[in-house]
Amino acid sequence: VDQKQSLVIENVTADDVAEAAGVSRWTVARAFKTDASISAKTRKKVLAAADRLGYVPDLLAASLASDRSNLVALLVDDFSNPHKLLVLERLTRVVQHEGWGTLLFNTSDQLETQPALLAASQRRVDVAVLIGTRFDEAIIDTALGARKLKKLVIFARASQNPNTLSICCDDDAAIREMTAHVLEKGYKRPVFLAGPDTQSAKLIRKETFVDLWRQERGDMPEVVHVPQYNYSLAYQVVLETLRAKPREELPDLLFCENDVLAIGAMDAIRQGLGLSIPGDIGVIGYDDIEAASAPAYNLTTYRQPITAMAEALVKILKSSSEPAGNLLLQGRFIVRGTT
Amino acid sequence: VDQKQSLVIENVTADDVAEAAGVSRWTVARAFKTDASISAKTRKKVLAAADRLGYVPDLLAASLASDRSNLVALLVDDFSNPHKLLVLERLTRVVQHEGWGTLLFNTSDQLETQPALLAASQRRVDVAVLIGTRFDEAIIDTALGARKLKKLVIFARASQNPNTLSICCDDDAAIREMTAHVLEKGYKRPVFLAGPDTQSAKLIRKETFVDLWRQERGDMPEVVHVPQYNYSLAYQVVLETLRAKPREELPDLLFCENDVLAIGAMDAIRQGLGLSIPGDIGVIGYDDIEAASAPAYNLTTYRQPITAMAEALVKILKSSSEPAGNLLLQGRFIVRGTT
DNA sequence: TTGTAAGCGTTATCAT
DNA sequence: ATGATAACGCTTACAA
Numbered sequence: 001v002d003q004k005q006s007l008v009i010e011n012v013t014a015d016d017v018a019e020a021a022g023v024s025r026w027t028v029a030r031a032f033k034t035d036a037s038i039s040a041k042t043r044k045k046v047l048a049a050a051d052r053l054g055y056v057p058d059l060l061a062a063s064l065a066s067d068r069s070n071l072v073a074l075l076v077d078d079f080s081n082p083h084k085l086l087v088l089e090r091l092t093r094v095v096q097h098e099g100w101g102t103l104l105f106n107t108s109d110q111l112e113t114q115p116a117l118l119a120a121s122q123r124r125v126d127v128a129v130l131i132g133t134r135f136d137e138a139i140i141d142t143a144l145g146a147r148k149l150k151k152l153v154i155f156a157r158a159s160q161n162p163n164t165l166s167i168c169c170d171d172d173a174a175i176r177e178m179t180a181h182v183l184e185k186g187y188k189r190p191v192f193l194a195g196p197d198t199q200s201a202k203l204i205r206k207e208t209f210v211d212l213w214r215q216e217r218g219d220m221p222e223v224v225h226v227p228q229y230n231y232s233l234a235y236q237v238v239l240e241t242l243r244a245k246p247r248e249e250l251p252d253l254l255f256c257e258n259d260v261l262a263i264g265a266m267d268a269i270r271q272g273l274g275l276s277i278p279g280d281i282g283v284i285g286y287d288d289i290e291a292a293s294a295p296a297y298n299l300t301t302y303r304q305p306i307t308a309m310a311e312a313l314v315k316i317l318k319s320s321s322e323p324a325g326n327l328l329l330q331g332r333f334i335v336r337g338t339t
Numbered sequence: 340v341d342q343k344q345s346l347v348i349e350n351v352t353a354d355d356v357a358e359a360a361g362v363s364r365w366t367v368a369r370a371f372k373t374d375a376s377i378s379a380k381t382r383k384k385v386l387a388a389a390d391r392l393g394y395v396p397d398l399l400a401a402s403l404a405s406d407r408s409n410l411v412a413l414l415v416d417d418f419s420n421p422h423k424l425l426v427l428e429r430l431t432r433v434v435q436h437e438g439w440g441t442l443l444f445n446t447s448d449q450l451e452t453q454p455a456l457l458a459a460s461q462r463r464v465d466v467a468v469l470i471g472t473r474f475d476e477a478i479i480d481t482a483l484g485a486r487k488l489k490k491l492v493i494f495a496r497a498s499q500n501p502n503t504l505s506i507c508c509d510d511d512a513a514i515r516e517m518t519a520h521v522l523e524k525g526y527k528r529p530v531f532l533a534g535p536d537t538q539s540a541k542l543i544r545k546e547t548f549v550d551l552w553r554q555e556r557g558d559m560p561e562v563v564h565v566p567q568y569n570y571s572l573a574y575q576v577v578l579e580t581l582r583a584k585p586r587e588e589l590p591d592l593l594f595c596e597n598d599v600l601a602i603g604a605m606d607a608i609r610q611g612l613g614l615s616i617p618g619d620i621g622v623i624g625y626d627d628i629e630a631a632s633a634p635a636y637n638l639t640t641y642r643q644p645i646t647a648m649a650e651a652l653v654k655i656l657k658s659s660s661e662p663a664g665n666l667l668l669q670g671r672f673i674v675r676g677t678t
Numbered sequence: 679t680t681g682t683a684a685g686c687g688t689t690a691t692c693a694t
Numbered sequence: 695a696t697g698a699t700a701a702c703g704c705t706t707a708c709a710a
Contacts, residue, residue: 013687024697029689037695056487059461060403061687064702069399074443079428080629082421089418092445096455101462104413104443106431116435122398123440148395232633267635290419294571296606352703363681368705376679400703403686 012055021049032057059101063124070100072317073120077107077132081229081260083287087131087156087306094310100126100317107132113139121148127317131155133195133229140164151322153313156304158204158326167312169304170328175208177333178284178302182253183216185339187282190221191251193238193261197225205257205286222251226261234264239272252281253339259285259292259301266297266338282339298337305329351394360388371396398440402463409439411656412459416446416471420568420599422626426470426495426645433649439465439656446471452478460487466656470494472534472568479503490661492652495643497543497665506651508643509667514547516672517623517641521592522555524678526621529560530590532577532600536564544596544625561590565600573603578611591620592678598624598631598640605636605677622677637676644668 014028021028023046030036031046049055063069072095076084092102103125105116113135120128128149130140140161143152154166182190190213194206206223213221226237234256242250254269256262262285269275269283277283285292288303308329316323353367360367362385369375370385388394402408411434417423431441442464444455452474459467467488469479479500482491493505521529529552533545545562552560565576573595581589593608595601601624608614608622616622624631627642647668655662 011687015687025687026689026698027696030696039695042695056457056461058403058463058687059458060399060408060463061702062689064397064399064403064704065687065689067689067702079424082424085418085421085424088427088443089445089447092443093447096445096451101458102443104427104431104441106428106435108428108432112435118395119398119440122395124397124399231629235634264633267633271635290570294603294606295574296610350703354703364704365682365706366680369680378679381679397703400686401705403688404703404705406686406705 012053014055014057016053017046017050017055020053021046029057067124069124069126071103071123071125072100072313073103073105073116073123073125073128075105075107075113075116075120075128075130075132075135077110077113077134078229079106079108081258081287081289082291083259083289084131086289090306090310091129091131091155091313094307094314095317098314098317100314107135110134110136114142117143117149125150127151127153127313129153129155129313130157132157134198137161151316153316155313156309158328163324165316165322165324165327167309167316167327167329169309169331171204172208173328174286174302174331174333175205176212178255179209179212179216181300181333181335182255182282182284182339185282187253187339188217189249189251190253190255191241192221192223193234193254193256193265194223194225195229195257195261196227203257209255221255226264229258229260231260231264234261235268235272238265238268242269242273250275250281254281254283256283256285259287259289259299261285262299262301262338263289263291263297266299278338284339288334292334293336300336300339301334302331303334304331351392353394353396355392356385356389356394359392360385368396406463408463408465410442410462410464411439411652412442412444412455412462412464412467414444414446414452414455414459414467414469414471414474416449416452416473417568418445418447420597420626420628421630422598422628423470425628429645429649430468430470430494430652433646433653434656437653437656439653446474449473449475453481456482456488464489466490466492466652468492468494468652469496471496473537476500490655492655494652495648497667502663504655504661504663504666506648506655506666507668508648508670510543511547512667513625513641513670513672514544515551517594518548518551518555520639520672520674521594521621521623521678524621526592526678527556528588528590529592529594530580531560531562532573532593532595532604533562533564534568534596534600535566542596548594560594565603568597568599570599570603573600574607574611577604577607581607581612589614589620593620593622595622595624598626598628598638600624601638601640601677602628602630602636605638617677627673631673632675639675639678640673642671642673644670 014025017028018025030038031043107113107116156168158168159166224241226234254265266283285299285301288301292299292301353364356367357364369377370382446452446455495507498505563580565573593604605622624638624640627640631638631640
């Protein structure tokens with residue numbers, strides 16, 4: 001009997017509340033909407049009844065009936081960069097604050113992207129957000145082609161696809177500002193430390209820096225690629241690259257595509273080679289991860305406007321239109337002690 | 340007309356497929372279940388029709404009808420430790436592989452825990468997983484009291500609540516193994532570097548180490564608390580603590596509650612104080628985050644069995660029973676160069 | 679092995 | 695401001 005009772009209590013529906021409050025089911029629903037046309041008195045009565053019975057609206061049923069799930073899918077393909085944690089924190093915080101839920105998909109395995117997109121659409125997510133470094137742009141066309149997804153947004157990466165909306169930091173402007181700083185400081189022989197050299201992703205940061213430098217100084221800076229955005233690999237690659245050079249040909253600056261690479265580089269320079277920063281070699285990163293501001297690194301870097309980017313996403317969520325193009329937001333250059 | 344057509348295409352239901360294949364709606368459902376009683380021939384026919392029409396089952400409707408959402412809620416209250424990224428990666432990977440979806444909730448703000456739990460139950464998640472360092476155990480009782488949640492699991496932390504199930508690393512056994520190592524290496528004056536000294540969370544690692552040490556050596560090791568599990572704070576605290584000591588009273592070992600603290604400590608020791616590791620002071624961590632295996636740190640640490648823990652969670656998901664207690668899994672001691 | 683009928687708990691439409 | 699009725703797309707239980 002005891003168990004039966006608790007089972008009965010478990011599923012209080014709007015009908016139960018309606019009966020208890022002596023109104024229709026619809027009125028109950030209205031009482032829970034902020035902008036419904038309902039008298040204050042009725043609402044109070046309904047809410048009291050709901051509270052008494054322990055009623056809370058069922059979001060699943062609501063989604064089914066309204067065709068709005070209030071769910072955003074986040075597809076993440078790289079869990080090794082601590083910066084992702086910052087992105088996830090901001091995104092979930094903002095989205096959640098606006099009443100949406102967050103469905104997280106792991107697409108570390110490239111082959112998982114398509115199934116994840118499908119699963120997201122089967123759950124009727126209002127928008128799918130691609131947060132990735134490695135995914136192929138071709139996936140976008142397939143996803144849009146399927147027509148199942150309501151909206152698709154590329155986050156923290158510019159898209160070449162004209163039918164998609166991307167929300168990202170204005171890398172171009174950022175690199176311009178950083179390059180100006182570097183030139184002003186009088187660096188002469190920079191090396192650009194980049195991530196994997198894939199053809200699918202357009203490496204804006206690298207290209208912008210190389211172009212600008214050539215334009216301003218006339219020579220092509222050397223570019224070194226690390227096969228993954230990974231601390232240890234960066235350490236290794238930098239160590240090997242610099243060891244191979246005679247002392248007088250060492251670069252005086254390592255311009256790194258992100259902080260993870262920069263920090264690997266710093267440790268290689270200091271502990272691997274016994275050189276000093278910025279005395280012997282300057283280092284500059286991108287992202288402003290936590291370690292960047294740590295006393296041991298104190299890295300000059302660039303902070304992406306993550307919160308603003310998350311808020312832009314919410315704005316898209318709320319809007320009924322389907323905009324496309326690249327939404328560029330301005331970040332902030334953080335000059336610290338490594339340049 | 341064009342638009343209308345695409346709109347029509349958007350919502351293909353099981354009924355449409357049933358009609359196209361000349362079977363009942365239920366048979367269509369059966370064709371999509373792996374373990375249904377349906378003839379191979381019929382299934383093939385149905386799947387062909389479904390494929391032709393572009394039909395995929397609607398998970399929302401399925402959840403509503405079956406009262407199983409195939410969704411697990413992850414409540415995360417700390418996004419600063421990179422180890423969380425590892426946990427999220429494994430958890431999403433395993434859960435997703437078994438056909439479940441992952442709902443991520445940000446409970447950085449303590450006050451968000453209760454609403455998140457409520458939101459999770461409103462979406463009828465099959466299980467809510469608390470992945471946290473800071474939440475109060477009292478929340479568990481409230482959550483269980485509400486009776487809305489089907490299951491509640493504490494992840495990567497032992498629970499004192501007898502009604503809850505927790506899945507975590509056997510910290511006690513881990514610390515025992517590590518302490519034995521430390522004793523064998525001949526360390527004499529250890530300092531335990533712990534996180535915030537709250538009364539809500541029982542700091543098993545600290546307690547086990549302190550007890551063991553006293554038992555084996557007769558003296559109480561000093562315990563130093565860092566107000567947050569945070570690199571920079573650890574750096575600061577360690578620097579100040581060690582600077583305040585005369586040279587001969589310096590500890591010969593820093594036994595750290597986790598890697599983030601350990602790495603902050605290492606940088607403080609080397610760069611802040613100019614001492615060497617393990618020459619002057621040994622350091623030992625916990626978690627085996629990526630930086631721990633990096634050449635610059637090469638930290639002796641302990642790896643939690645995250646994958647096994649994630650698999651244990653799935654097993655619970657699949658089981659219909661509601662077990663309680665602490666499920667302890669064995670990790671692995673990783674001896675590197677800092678001890 | 680396959681089909682039928684009755685839910686699941688909302689929202690939408692239209693009327694009052 | 696409130697109510698009646700029909701969706702939403704699936705599963706469950708049972709019948710054939």
